[in-house]
Amino acid sequence: MRTVTEIARRFNVSADTIRHYTKLGLLCPERDTANGYRRYGMAQERRLRFLLSAKRLGFVLKDIREILDMSVSGDMPCPLVRKLIDRRLEAIREEVRDAQQLMSRMESASNGWHKLPDRAPSGEGVCHLIETWDTSNIMGDQTIYVAD
Numbered sequence: 001m002r003t004v005t006e007i008a009r010r011f012n013v014s015a016d017t018i019r020h021y022t023k024l025g026l027l028c029p030e031r032d033t034a035n036g037y038r039r040y041g042m043a044q045e046r047r048l049r050f051l052l053s054a055k056r057l058g059f060v061l062k063d064i065r066e067i068l069d070m071s072v073s074g075d076m077p078c079p080l081v082r083k084l085i086d087r088r089l090e091a092i093r094e095e096v097r098d099a100q101q102l103m104s105r106m107e108s109a110s111n112g113w114h115k116l117p118d119r120a121p122s123g124e125g126v127c128h129l130i131e132t133w134d135t136s137n138i139m140g141d142q143t144i145y146v147a148d
Contacts, residue, residue, distance in 0.1 A: 001030070001039035011048055018048075026051055026065060058088045109133050 004022075008015040021027045022038065027047060029038035040048075047068070054064045063084050070077040113129045125131050 001032075001041050002045070004038055004040070007040045007045065007048065010045070011052060013052070021048070021051060024061065024065070026061065026068065057085065058092065059084060063088075 002010065004015045004018050008018045018027065018040075022029060027040065027044050029040045029044055031037070032039050050068075051064055054067065055061075059067070067077045067081060067084075070080060109129075112133070116129060116132075119128050121127070
């Protein structure tokens with residue numbers, strides 16, 4: 001049996017992480033009758049190992065709880081796991097597409113801005129680079145940069 005600190009060190013996570021998972025009911029340690037400390041046995045170590053593996057695969061705690069609950073009740077969680085990871089995978093693909101579009105906008109802005117002169121802020125604007133880029137894009141103009 002291990003204490004919070006011992007199990008945290010063993011799995012290279014913070015003691016606060018272990019306490020958080022315990023508070024959420026994802027880990028269920030026994031109480032030491034002598035001092036009331038939480039003690040984590042082999043079953044809880046296996047559960048923590050599962051939890052950390054699921055987190056590394058992109059599962060959120062809500063999903064992990066659902067998987068654990070199914071397993072404890074004797075139901076096969078594998079179909080749910082497949083469904084959840086496919087859903088998460090699609091979300092990641094969308095995030096990657098969004099990030100690629102953002103990177104493209106940033107590269108385009110950066111390349112164009114290197115050609116423009118610096119300007120001191122005026123009472124009408126903060127930074128002409130961003131304001132010019134934003135205005136031309138909001139209006140749907142294909143020309144991103146306007147040089148004065």
